[in-house]
Amino acid sequence: MRTGIATVCLSGTLKEKMQACAIAGFDGIEIFEQDLVTSPLSPEDVRKMASDLGLGLDLYQPFRDFDGVPEELLQANLRRAEAKFRLMSRLGMDTILVCSNVATATIDDDGLRAEQLSKLADLAKDHGVKVAYEALAWGKYVNDYEHAYRLVDMVDHPNLGTCLDSFHILSRDWDTAPIEALNPEKVFFVQVADAPKLSMDVLSWSRHYRVFPGEGQFDLAKFMGHVVRAGYTGPISLEVFNDVFRQSDVERTAIDAMRSLIWLEEQSAAWLATQDAAVRRRYPMELATLPKVAEPAGFNFAEVKADDTAGLEKLLGQLGFDYQGRHRTKAVQLWSMGHARVIVNEQAPLHTEPAIAALGFDVDSPVIASARAQQLKAPVVPRKVQADEEVFQGIAAPDSTEIFLCQGNPDGTAAWTHEFGESGEFGAGLEQPSGQTAVIDHVNLAQPWQHLDEAVLFYTSALALHPLPYAEVASPTGLVRSQVMETSDAAVRLVLNLAPMTQQAPQEHIAFAVPDLVATARAARDRGLEFLQIPANYYEDLDARFHLDPQFLATLKDLNLLYDRDADGEFLHFYTATVGSVFFEMVERRGNYQGYGAPNAPVRHAVQYEQSHH
Structure with a gap:
């Protein structure tokens, strides 16, 4: 399993975050745009540093409020996207996260959304970029991962896929079983986060109370099991917004984050074993396990x-x-x-x-x-x-x-x-x-x-x-x-x-x-x-x-x-x-x-x- 983490999970500067992620043993990182914008490092510096640390640059994010807009705003959004694609070329990155529109969408029309996403995919292809479209749980018109995937399927473009985020799916109690029916070639990225069960608006819940797997109450092993069964082989990356984590020691938090993915990998393997007990199946993504121990006596x-x-x-x-x-x-x-x-x-x-x-x-x-x-x-x-x-x-x-x-x-x-x-x-x-x-x-x-x-x-x-x-x-x-x-x-x-x-x-x-x-x-x-x-x-x-x-x-x-x-x-x-x-x-x-x-x-x-x- 390829492990990743978004820089937004951690405290410190981009340089400090990257160093901590390497020490913790992550395979790659997602660069959160604000971390790059506020860094004195040039994109070329970041690219070289990642290479020196042995870190892949897996995802640039987020690109917000693109789809469901009038033509004039669409053209402005495409110009904005092209600037980000050129920046990604300097970073050596090939995948960008595009969130479903929450602020500027005024037209609720899947046909129009598909047409606009197709134009974005064409532009991305010109720059060697893949677009991972994600349904935010509070998206204005698109807030369901199955809806986001239907749009991707409608466009049917090699440079457009979807991103599955456990928080956006589990916070809305969406059924995770349909993940298995998705075309794995159209799933470009998977993000995971846990959370305590809270009664509050989902945006505030997401922005302040996400935690690493094993620290909340979501059934992430089941979510991951469906992802593995779908045939996905890309990164499993943490995207956790948490006020406490962003005030804590960066290296310690990165190690805690890595521990959570190691634990999740084992729990997901155990879930799959219970589901496939009658037939031993092998999946493209292999999940590592840990030495088995009983509870203390x-x-x-x-x-x-x-x-x-x-x-x-x-x-x-x-x-x-x-x-x-x-x-x-x-x-x-x-x-x-x-x-x-x-x-x-x-x-x-x-x-x-x-x-x-x-x-x-x-x-x-x-x-x-x-x-x-x-x-x-x-x-x-x-x-x-x-x-x-x-x-x-x-x-x-x-x-x-x-x-x-x-x-x-x-x-x-x-x-x-x-x-x-x-x-x-x-x-x-x-x-x-x-x-x-x-x-x-x-x-x-x-x-x-x-x-x-x-x-x-x-x-x-x-x-x-x-x-x-x-x-x-x-x-x-x-x-x-x-x-x-x-x-x-x-x-x-x-x-x-x-x-x-x-x-x-x-x-x-x-x-x-x-x-x-x-x-x-x-x-x-x-x-x-x-x-x-x-x-x-x-x-x-x-x-x-x-x-x-x-x-x-x-x-x-x-x-x-x-x-x-x-x-x-x-x-x-x-x-x-x-x-x-x-x-x-x-x-x-x-x-x-x-x-x-x-x-x-x-x-x-x-x-x-x-x-x-x-």
């Missing part, structure tokens, strides 16, 4: 890092975690409660506040999972090991959290724990826990505002997690967008939070599931744990909503426990005070409750805000 560990870890150690001890000792060669400690393991890393620079630094996941084959992630452009995390120490495969997530792929044991144990010594001075003075069991239930990670979409694609493609519909939670500093990523059995739950930009220190937390939260809370209180103090108003509202047993309600209030219930079960949880940017949550899931106590999130945010300002 669970969390192996969570790591918190700081230069002063005393507060973390105290908190873990009060919760009931066992101190298992120091690592024999590294300045890190191991704390555990059943199969819930927390690494406390003391190897942080001076004055580094406690923060979640790494997560370990149990996978079938760490080496294969790491190879897949690296093919998806995930940076490798180097890790020094001594003889007889576990070799972890590590990659970096978009927010710089280190992700380690671990060989999990069926019984939930971890082989690397033998590298830690017996309990020593760090466990002294803490009441020893009563051997209760726990697992890591979920981890909540704060995401930089410009990298949430990238993170969703990363965890989807590299770790096989599935995004759930995102939610928005009210907080004193604004709305917090919460994106849950899960395995299909919910053995791994990861919550990505996009905090308001006004929030100075975004908080993260690790949640542990225990079989008896009330007993856990009482034991923790006896050890001196400082709970997040829940206001009395919350419990009055809780009673009004659920009509709880008075004694049970009194217990919740006494222990600062929060409660939620749905048709499948119940959820009890409490939070600790925050140390640095980290706090802990203890939860108990009753029945088949699968949520996170979302109605209680605004309460937590408000209490934490109140405490941080007093």
Whole structure:
């Protein structure tokens, strides 16, 4: 599959965009006209630079508002087109995108449109140019790709074809199956973009909220499958208008974009395999696949890092975690409660506040999972090991959290724990826990505002997690967008939070599931744990909503426990005070409750805000 990207997707100058695209590994680019017009580079300079970088110049775009116009305006449009064709000759480009008219069309007549497009094709032929005619979703008279193709078919000119754009097709819910009936020789170009499902006018949706494949909710694998079945062999190019991407680091965005096409290629191959299961068919466009990996079986560990870890150690001890000792060669400690393991890393620079630094996941084959992630452009995390120490495969997530792929044991144990010594001075003075069991239930990670979409694609493609519909939670500093990523059995739950930009220190937390939260809370209180103090108003509202047993309600209030219930079960949880940017949550899931106590999130945010300002 030949990969491409429009320069409009990226921040920076044309030169910077081209360099980033080459670094990311794209085969070619679309030059967005504004990028060339505002560049100090001459067309000849751009042509040479593209050649030096190994980039093809696949498409010049956009040429707007050509068809359905009176004769006088048509002549002006043809003069304008000829100027662009001469420019393309200097660039060494042979394909231009012509959008269906949205502004100047006054005549709704397919016969006239075909006649005018024929004149454009004749002119293009004189200059060795191919015209790819595209139906914009908000086109005045032509807004359907099948309508655009009928016009191309009417003209029947070797220099006129169509461009298929997934956004213009899927945003209007057009059926994609008819793509297979198109003559592939008349499909000159294919552009892809994903998007969240939004209720707004399609123009604004298109201009501001497109995302890379895998970061939205469009069925792009199906769209691509129909394109491949049609026999198309040209570039698959990203055209994404997004306010955030055009403010982000250009090289990083280009790599994220390339990852999205690698993911899309694999997903499209999988879609075709399901459609052609009975008959193995080969298509002119060959789709590459990645090493297959299963979903993670669970969390192996969570790591918190700081230069002063005393507060973390105290908190873990009060919760009931066992101190298992120091690592024999590294300045890190191991704390555990059943199969819930927390690494406390003391190897942080001076004055580094406690923060979640790494997560370990149990996978079938760490080496294969790491190879897949690296093919998806995930940076490798180097890790020094001594003889007889576990070799972890590590990659970096978009927010710089280190992700380690671990060989999990069926019984939930971890082989690397033998590298830690017996309990020593760090466990002294803490009441020893009563051997209760726990697992890591979920981890909540704060995401930089410009990298949430990238993170969703990363965890989807590299770790096989599935995004759930995102939610928005009210907080004193604004709305917090919460994106849950899960395995299909919910053995791994990861919550990505996009905090308001006004929030100075975004908080993260690790949640542990225990079989008896009330007993856990009482034991923790006896050890001196400082709970997040829940206001009395919350419990009055809780009673009004659920009509709880008075004694049970009194217990919740006494222990600062929060409660939620749905048709499948119940959820009890409490939070600790925050140390640095980290706090802990203890939860108990009753029945088949699968949520996170979302109605209680605004309460937590408000209490934490109140405490941080007093």
